[in-house]
Amino acid sequence: MSVDARKTIFLVEDNRGDIRLIQEALKSTTTEYEVIVARDGMEAMAYLRQDGEYAEAIRPDLILLDLNLP
Template sequence: MSVETDEKHKTIFLVEDNKADIRLIEEALKNSTVPHQVIVVRNGMDAMAYLRQEGEYANASRPDLILLDLNLPRKDGREVLAEIKADPKLKSIPVVVLTTSSNEEDISQSYELHVNCYITKSRNLSQLFTIVKGIEDFWLKTVTLPSA
């Protein structure tokens, strides 16, 4: 992928424990026209360590966008979302919940915790690619994201 000099390289922080979903999301982003990198962690504890630049993540770059699954090991996605939005240094990073849950309680709780948007993952490959393309078009091409 070539990085154009007039466009900032975007960092997408994917917090997802399902290996198949990680692979599919990365595959869906492969044809992106936006220069980007995808950073993946597979549990909530590592997500917060990365965002707070702790331990092995001391030199981690601030992501432009967080894609967050709710059902994570070690620290639930709801807890991660609450910690991000309560932290003055992190709360301006847009968070998109991307999860298989269509539970009304999960949706309501996520918005109460100030998620930027909530998207239910499709198990249909074509629909999942369409969802990821929509995320890319809106969050990486249309909106103006805060700088670090």
């Protein structure tokens, strides 16, 4: 699969166990992907707005969001 076809999954999750569980579940897919993790809502918004250190961040193909973030 070419680099251009690689999918980006943006995971917004504060629980390390849940992050690990999701990454394990994704291993069974046949699609090549990169998982980018934000640990809280502020980091997620900075990434999506391409603020500061995320100025060159790529737009994710899929966002998985923990609705119970602190």
